[in-house]
Structures are given as structure tokens and as C-alpha cells.
Amino acid sequence: MGKLTEFRNSQLKLLEDNQNLSTGDVTSMNVTILNGGVLHNVVPAVMECTVDCRIAINTNPVELENMIRTWCKDAGEGVEVFFPVQEKAVKPTELNSSNKYWKSMESALDAMKVQVKPTIFYAITDSRFLRSLGIPCFGISPLEKTPVLLHDHNEYVSVETYLKGIEFYKTIINNLADLD
Incomplete structure (x- = not known):
């Protein structure tokens, strides 16, 4: 310990x-x-x-x-370790002009005048399974000005942030739906 x-x-x-x-x-x-x-x-x-x-x-x-x-x-003797889940390392999706999904996302973000800082999401998401198959994945969360309390005992999202998030996703989904 x-x-x-x-x-x-x-x-x-x-x-x-x-x-x-x-x-x-x-x-x-x-x-x-x-x-x-x-x-x-x-x-x-x-x-x-x-x-x-x-x-x-x-x-x-x-x-x-x-x-x-x-x-x-x-x-010392008697101390053992067991790994119930072991997963392969999976390379993150490239966020550049070669990724049409990222370009579409950037376009939607620009239209909404939203600035983002791409980061690696520290919790394991299901996208790792798709990325391991070579399918590009990324996630985005509209939880601005919200403390990071994922799975915490006091996790919450304000009503205002939740409602703005709906509009946020509508814009992004519409942009992505227009891709070939």
C-alpha cells in the first residue's frame, strides 16, 4: 500500500x-x-x-x-496480485485534417463558438473496442463549468448545463449526419 x-x-x-x-x-x-x-x-x-x-x-x-x-x-510472503481485467493498449484516434469526423466536429464547434482542449479521457470507455478494430472514435462532453465527479458520491450536472448540452449535441449530430 x-x-x-x-x-x-x-x-x-x-x-x-x-x-x-x-x-x-x-x-x-x-x-x-x-x-x-x-x-x-x-x-x-x-x-x-x-x-x-x-x-x-x-x-x-x-x-x-x-x-x-x-x-x-x-x-513479503503471502502478498499476491490478481488482475481481473487486462486490456491491450489501443492507440488514440488521430485528431487532424485526415480525420473527416474530426473535421466535421471542429466545424460544428466553430459554428457554436465553442473552444475545446482535446484530452485523453482517463476512464475506460467502450470506444477502445472500436479503436482496436481500426474504427476512429472520440468523445465529447458539453459539461462546461462542471466539476469532474464521474462516479463520485456527489456527481451532478446543473439543469442549465444539461439543456445547453442537448443543443450542443444536436448541432454536432447534424454536422456528422451530413458526411458522405
Whole structure:
């Protein structure tokens, strides 16, 4: 847990030190489940810790897995790691003039006078399956001036932002529908 915390803090520091980075540029590790004892005065035979790990696009997943396995080995006998989900790294979609979908999106954004900063979405989305087949994918969210609280206990979207988002998507979908 100490190594995990050190790594997590190093990734947070990267974000703090470089304003050009977004959460998708670093690897996140968050403890989401702890299981163990049954009474306050009995040492449990087994403790389990579930960690949600979102791997940055520029991180080698094999190297990351090896680092985690080394942490467990260094922790001592009986510490094991299990990866319930392991996915291949998938290259992000190119956002340039060769991508007609991106050009259409840019045109719609320009018409709405909306500026965007393309970033890597740090949560895993289903688009990874399409990208692995060579199908270009990107997502866009009209959640301006809204804190990033995805899957948080207090996630919300204001009514004003929600209604503006409907108009936002209508414009973009109309543009995309006009493509050959």
C-alpha cells in the first residue's frame, strides 16, 4: 500500500506541476474496496484490497504490471496480485485534417463558438473496442463549468448545463449526419 500511495502521489504531482497535462496523461490508482476482519480484536487470516487503475495512454501496461508485481514480491510472503481485467493498449484516434469526423466536429464547434482542449479521457470507455478494430472514435462532453465527479458520491450536472448540452449535441449530430 505504501508503494501504491507513493506512485499515486507521484502521478498527482505530475498534474500539479504541469498545467498542460490532464487526468488522462497520468495513471491513476484508487483503492475502491477493502475487505478483511470480522471483529475489532481478531487479526484476519486474509485481507483484500481492490484498486481501480486507469492507465495513461503513454504508459506501457506490461511495465506497469511488472512494477506492481515487484511491489507485492517486496512486501513479503503471502502478498499476491490478481488482475481481473487486462486490456491491450489501443492507440488514440488521430485528431487532424485526415480525420473527416474530426473535421466535421471542429466545424460544428466553430459554428457554436465553442473552444475545446482535446484530452485523453482517463476512464475506460467502450470506444477502445472500436479503436482496436481500426474504427476512429472520440468523445465529447458539453459539461462546461462542471466539476469532474464521474462516479463520485456527489456527481451532478446543473439543469442549465444539461439543456445547453442537448443543443450542443444536436448541432454536432447534424454536422456528422451530413458526411458522405
